Amino acid sequence: MTFLSLYRKYRPRNFEDLVGQEHVVRTLKNALRNKRIAHAYLFAGPRGTGKTSTAKVFARALNCVHGPTAEPCGECDTCKKIQSGQSIDVIEIDAASNRGIDEIRVLREKVKFYPSEGSYKVYIIDEVHMLTKGAFNALLKTLEEPPENVVFILATTEPHKVIDTILSRCQRFDFSLLSLNDIRARLEYICQEEGITYEGEALQIIARSSKGGLRDAISLLDQAISYTNANLTVADIQQMLGKVDEEVLNQFFNHIINRNSAEALELVNQLINRGYGVSIFVSDLIEHARQLLLIKECGISSPIFDFTEETLHRLEQVSQSVDSSRLIRIIEILTGMERDLSYTDQPRLVIEIGVVKMVSPEVDSTLEGLRTRVAELENRLKGMEGRKEDKVNRASKSEINDELDKKTDRKIRTEQVEKDKRGTKISEPVSELAATKDDTFTITLDQVRKAWPAILKEVKENNISVQAYLLEGQPLKVDDDTIYIHFPEDKGFHKKGAEREETLIKKAISRVLGQPCRLKFEIAGPKKEVVKKKEEIKAEDNLVDRVVKLFDGELIKVNYNVLKD
Amino acid sequence: MSFKDVIGQDAAVRILQDELATGRVNHAYLFLGKEGVGKKTLAFQFTKSLNCQESRLDSCEGCLACRKINHANHPDVKLLTIEDGNTIKIEQIRELQRDLAYKPYESSRKVYIIDRADRMTPEAANSLLKTLEDPPEYAVIILLAEELNKLLPTVISRCQQIHLNTLTREEIKERLLESGIEEEQANLISRLADGSLGRALELSEDAEFMDTRSSILELLISLPEINTIELFNQVDRLVSLIEKGFPLFDLILSWYRDIIIYNQGNCEQLVNYDYLERMKSQQDIYTIEDLVAIITLINNTKGYIDLNVKKDLALQVMLFKIRAKRCK
Numbered sequence: 056m057t058f059l060s061l062y063r064k065y066r067p068r069n070f071e072d073l074v075g076q077e078h079v080v081r082t083l084k085n086a087l088r089n090k091r092i093a094h095a096y097l098f099a100g101p102r103g104t105g106k107t108s109t110a111k112v113f114a115r116a117l118n119c120v121h122g123p124t125a126e127p128c129g130e131c132d133t134c135k136k137i138q139s140g141q142s143i144d145v146i147e148i149d150a151a152s153n154r155g156i157d158e159i160r161v162l163r164e165k166v167k168f169y170p171s172e173g174s175y176k177v178y179i180i181d182e183v184h185m186l187t188k189g190a191f192n193a194l195l196k197t198l199e200e201p202p203e204n205v206v207f208i209l210a211t212t213e214p215h216k217v218i219d220t221i222l223s224r225c226q227r228f229d230f231s232l233l234s235l236n237d238i239r240a241r242l243e244y245i246c247q248e249e250g251i252t253y254e255g256e257a258l259q260i261i262a263r264s265s266k267g268g269l270r271d272a273i274s275l276l277d278q279a280i281s282y283t284n285a286n287l288t289v290a291d292i293q294q295m296l297g298k299v300d301e302e303v304l305n306q307f308f309n310h311i312i313n314r315n316s317a318e319a320l321e322l323v324n325q326l327i328n329r330g331y332g333v334s335i336f337v338s339d340l341i342e343h344a345r346q347l348l349l350i351k352e353c354g355i356s357s358p359i360f361d362f363t364e365e366t367l368h369r370l371e372q373v374s375q376s377v378d379s380s381r382l383i384r385i386i387e388i389l390t391g392m393e394r395d396l397s398y399t400d401q402p403r404l405v406i407e408i409g410v411v412k413m414v415s416p417e418v419d420s421t422l423e424g425l426r427t428r429v430a431e432l433e434n435r436l437k438g439m440e441g442r443k444e445d446k447v448n449r450a451s452k453s454e455i456n457d458e459l460d461k462k463t464d465r466k467i468r469t470e471q472v473e474k475d476k477r478g479t480k481i482s483e484p485v486s487e488l489a490a491t492k493d494d495t496f497t498i499t500l501d502q503v504r505k506a507w508p509a510i511l512k513e514v515k516e517n518n519i520s521v522q523a524y525l526l527e528g529q530p531l532k533v534d535d536d537t538i539y540i541h542f543p544e545d546k547g548f549h550k551k552g553a554e555r556e557e558t559l560i561k562k563a564i565s566r567v568l569g570q571p572c573r574l575k576f577e578i579a580g581p582k583k584e585v586v587k588k589k590e591e592i593k594a595e596d597n598l599v600d601r602v603v604k605l606f607d608g609e610l611i612k613v614n615y616n617v618l619k620d
Numbered sequence: 621m622s623f624k625d626v627i628g629q630d631a632a633v634r635i636l637q638d639e640l641a642t643g644r645v646n647h648a649y650l651f652l653g654k655e656g657v658g659k660k661t662l663a664f665q666f667t668k669s670l671n672c673q674e675s676r677l678d679s680c681e682g683c684l685a686c687r688k689i690n691h692a693n694h695p696d697v698k699l700l701t702i703e704d705g706n707t708i709k710i711e712q713i714r715e716l717q718r719d720l721a722y723k724p725y726e727s728s729r730k731v732y733i734i735d736r737a738d739r740m741t742p743e744a745a746n747s748l749l750k751t752l753e754d755p756p757e758y759a760v761i762i763l764l765a766e767e768l769n770k771l772l773p774t775v776i777s778r779c780q781q782i783h784l785n786t787l788t789r790e791e792i793k794e795r796l797l798e799s800g801i802e803e804e805q806a807n808l809i810s811r812l813a814d815g816s817l818g819r820a821l822e823l824s825e826d827a828e829f830m831d832t833r834s835s836i837l838e839l840l841i842s843l844p845e846i847n848t849i850e851l852f853n854q855v856d857r858l859v860s861l862i863e864k865g866f867p868l869f870d871l872i873l874s875w876y877r878d879i880i881i882y883n884q885g886n887c888e889q890l891v892n893y894d895y896l897e898r899m900k901s902q903q904d905i906y907t908i909e910d911l912v913a914i915i916t917l918i919n920n921t922k923g924y925i926d927l928n929v930k931k932d933l934a935l936q937v938m939l940f941k942i943r944a945k946r947c948k
Contacts, residue, residue: 058644060780063754102774140754151746152710152717185746212774271777277646278780281639294631297783316884324889327815328788332652334769397769399919400655401870403814404877408915411880415908 061280062273065245067108068129068138070116074241074269075233076105082228083109084125087116092123092175093226095198095207097183099214100230103268106210109230110179111137114145117206118173133173144170145177151185159186159193166197166205176205183209184216191218198224232267235259241269242276246287251280253287260292297335299326301366304343305373311385312377316414323406333402334393337409341389347374348382380430384423388412498568500533506567513563521559524552528576537573538564550576622678623669626662627795627817628787635782636666640677645670646780648752649762650737650771653784656818659764662784663733664689667697670760671727685727696724701735708736710743717751720759730759737763738770745772752778786815796824811891812874832861833871840875841898843943844905851939859931869922873915879903880911910945917941 067073070080079098086092096113098106115127115137127134136142148162162178170176186194198207198221209225211217239262246253261279265272275296283291293300303322310319326336349357351374355367374382392409399405416428503510507530515522527549531541542550553560554576565571603610623633632651639645649666651659668679668689679686688694698719700712716732724730734740740748752761752775763779765771789810795817796806801824813820823829839846839854846854862868874891881889882899890896906914921938925931 058646059757060646060648063647102777147750149747149750151743151749152714152751154743154747182746182749185743268773268777274777274780277644278635281642281644281780282635284638317886320881320884320886320889327786329785332768332783334767393769396767400766401814401873402654402767404873404915407877407881408912411884411908411912 060274061245061249061277062270065241065248065273067105067112068115069127070112070125073105073109073112075237076109076230079109079228079230083113083116087123087125090123092117092206094201094205095225096209097214097217097222097225097227098208098210098230099227100212101232101268102212103265103270103272104230104233105269106212106230107179107181109228110181110208110210111145113208114175114177114179114206117175117177118142118144118170122174136172142172144173144175145179147179147181149182150180151182154185154187154190156187156189156193159190163193163197167202169202170204174204177208178205179208179210181210182212183221184211184213188218191221195220195224233269234267235262238262238265238267238269238272242272245273245276249280249285251285251287254289256289257287257292260289260296260298264296264298297332299331299336299339304339305369307340308343308347308373311410311413312373312381314414316411319410319414320407323403323410327403333406334396337389337393337396337406341386341393344382344386344389346370347377348379348386350374351377351379351382378430380423381427384427385413387423498533498538498570498572500530502568503530503533503538503564506564509567510560510564513567514560517559517563518556521553521556524549524556525560528553531577531579536571537575539575539577541577541579543579547578550578621665621681623665626658626665628791629658629662629784632662632782632784636662636669637677640669645760647755647757647760648779649760650776650779650781651762651764651784652766652768652781654766654786654814654816656813656816656820657784657787658817659784660733660735662782663762663764666762667731667733667760670729670731671696673727694726696727696730697733698731699733699735702739706739708734708740708744710741710747713740713744713747713751717747720751720755723756724758728758730756732759732761734761734763736765737775738765738767742772745775749774749778787817788815792817792820796820799824808894811893814891829866832866836861836868836871837875837892837895837898840872841895841902843939846943851943852936855932855935855939858935862925862931869918873918876911876914876918879906880908880915883908883911906945914942914945 070084073080096110098110100106112127115129115134116125117123118133118137119127120131120133121128129135129138133142133144137145140147146165148158166176166178168176201207207225209217209221214222214227214229239258242258242262243253246258257279258276261275262272265275279287279292279295282295303326307319307322310316310322323336327333347370350367350370355371388409392405395405396402416424416431511522511525514525525540527546528540528542530538532539540553542553557574557576561572561574564574599610602608623637626633651663653659665679668681668686669675669677671685671689671694672679673683673685674680681687681690685694689697692699698716700708700716702708703712716734720730720732737745755761763771763775768776768781792813792815793806793810796809797803799821801809805824809820809823812823836858858868878890878892878895879899879902881887882896883903887893887896890899892899917938921934924934
């Protein structure tokens with residue numbers, strides 16, 4: 056018999072062989088035991104997690120002579136036929152190649168026929184996401200109400216491409232990526248079956264670089280067996296995977312962190328010449344930078360690491376010489392490179408430019424890059440501040456005092472002017488107080504009135520709706536340190552609003568006038584306005600009287616409507 | 621030709637020969653490596669060794685099978701490549717699947733080599749999946765691609781990967797010297813080829829290339845001082861070069877890359893090292909920031925032209941922008 060790839064040779068034959076996916080296996084087994092077989096299933100999940108394998112095992116479980124059973128015998132005729140793909144009741148369709156509506160029509164024609172050997176007719180439609188829209192829709196009716204004893208199993212890696220109306224007609228099972236331990240256990244089992252000697256760590260590396268796909272892992276194992284002549288060692292596996300040694304990665308990061316671009320570029324050059332793939336190198340770098348960041352953030356004793364003591368200490372050493380924001384920036388540049396690499400046909404250029412970006416901060420004008428540069432500046436400033444701090448403090452203090460003196464001087468002067476002009480009694484004690492004590496209230500109504508627009512503006516900047524309340528009011532008097540603000544009678548709503556925001560207004564006033572104060576909001580008495588109105592009316596009346604007198608005329612009423620006619 | 625003649629791919633050759641020796645020949649391979657490092661050569665060599673009637677581990681070059689494969693008329697060996705447009709279409713894969721169903725005519729194996737497998741359309745790649753996983757026992761499918769991340773993960777996971785090295789400058793130079801090229805010339809070409817032997821051989825046969833190259837480098841050097849009318853004239857010439865298939869952008873990119881590398885004090889890795897003296901005059905004109913921006917600009921322009929933007933317009937804008945960098 057010709058050689059069969061390991062991943063085909065070790066395809067699961069029964070539910071026990073399936074690795075991981077306990078939730079799926081349990082549900083399907085119970086369905087078989089209780090004879091509750093649905094007519095349509097959808098298996099979704101990433102590559103190499105066992106979708107097609109589960110579908111095949113399930114098909115066998117349904118059609119086994121002892122079936123439907125949770126433990127297909129694998130001995131009977133039907134089991135064997137299904138195993139070798141010869142059964143006429145289990146039809147595997149490659150939806151990616153037969154993706155048109157015509158193929159689905161053919162399928163619908165054939166669905167009608169009764170199963171010939173087993174008790175169920177099973178359609179396994181693999182890569183179902185590649186069906187065209189027309190094909191999907193043509194399948195809908197059949198999928199919802201297929202003839203008795205027909206089971207559809209759809210399998211796909213991209214369930215989001217399957218239309219909703221299909222999804223809602225299927226029992227959906229989501230397959231998850233396999234854990235490192237599951238993969239490793241399976242690899243160990245295969246190695247033992249095949250009689251291959253291995254180092255545990257070597258299988259660990261294979262399991263890790265398969266990124267959760269069992270088929271990837273077994274392919275790699277297959278390749279490793281060829282590469283190493285059936286003796287798996289760590290060094291050989293690393294070489295085979297094109298993985299750069301941990302030591303080299305450390306070296307590279309040291310160059311980057313010390314901003315030593317020439318050395319870093321030389322290292323890249325060497326690696327490329329030795330045939331290492333740029334994209335593998337970059338993804339290794341990302342992983343390494345991630346570890347550095349984690350160690351920096353979580354500390355060396357965190358349980359998330361499964362490295363040896365020695366590696367951890369070495370990583371810690373490197374991580375101490377760089378701050379987190381720079382590391383994050385480096386990771387961002389690296390992931391950017393990874394993205395660029397999938398488009399470019401000059402990977403070397405991408406990595407070289409990336410190195411230059413990581414090394415020289417002036418190249419980096421993104422927000423993150425600028426942040427890094429600011430952080431570095433700040434650090435440098437801190438160093439300088441330490442030396443000059445006392446001096447600066449003293450200088451600034453005396454300046455502030457000067458400023459204060461000037462202010463009070465000016466205020467006193469204005470007070471004096473006011474006093475002279477008006478000669479009121481109220482302002483006298485205030486100004487006296489101001490002269491004796493620096494921090495008492497020295498503001499007059501006039502000042503408040505003058506500053507009112509400025510105050511409103513200040514309030515507006517903080518909260519525009521408060522300004523709207525305040526617009527209706529007017530400062531009416533200043534008594535001691537209290538400013539009275541009056542609102543017209545019909546603006547009670549505005550007064551309430553202003554009262555609610557008293558602190559904000561106070562702050563604004565103190566900011567404009569330079570002094571804290573108290574506020575009182577009042578509604579102005581209604582009388583005043585009414586009186587005023589009457590007076591106005593009177594004044595108008597007087598005018599008419601005078602006109603009558605002047606022209607020696609008579610007062611008559613004019614009907615507007617009559618005039619119009 | 622035998623496995624010995626595949627240059628610089630010892631590791632890959634070793635794996636394949638081991639598999640031939642132990643009979644562990646897989647049904648699906650993925651050969652990965654830069655353009656021109658010898659993927660196709662290796663794939664055909666492997667095919668010959670599989671089908672050779674005389675020798676088991678290598679090709680004899682004498683038997684009927686070997687000769688037929690060399691002349692590309694072996695009925696059991698098929699090469700799939702881009703036929704029209706830029707991609708491999710689903711039709712071509714369906715054709716492969718139809719053909720695959722028939723047993724081999726003459727030899728024990730049917731071999732399908734898919735060149736530029738990263739250029740398969742998503743439909744084509746998906747339709748290959750089932751075949752790639754479970755082909756008939758006599759089939760071997762070899763995919764050739766440049767980078768892993770341009771392929772579907774579902775395709776990758778079904779293949780055994782064989783990584784091909786980028787060739788070192790020395791290996792290429794040696795090969796060029798063998799074919800009778802002068803030392804100086806071989807040295808330069810080996811740098812320009814960037815690890816690809818196919819490209820190096822192409823360059824060595826193209827007499828015009830060197831002249832065109834120096835004229836373009838002269839243009840780039842004089843770009844900061846050049847006047848606008850002259851620039852427009854130059855663009856016309858560049859457009860005609862692109863249409864002839866001249867790797868204009870690679871050349872321009874390599875020039876600005878070199879200035880950066882030179883700035884970092886790394887003279888050994890320069891591509892255009894014969895222009896070392898001129899480079900010195902350039903390095904003060906641009907800051908590193910400018911240079912990185914220029915490279916992004918060139919890459920973008922290249923992208924635009926691939927997307928069918930008018931070539932002369934795109935080039936003009938690019939050159940003006942580069943010139944403007946200097947004016948700042």
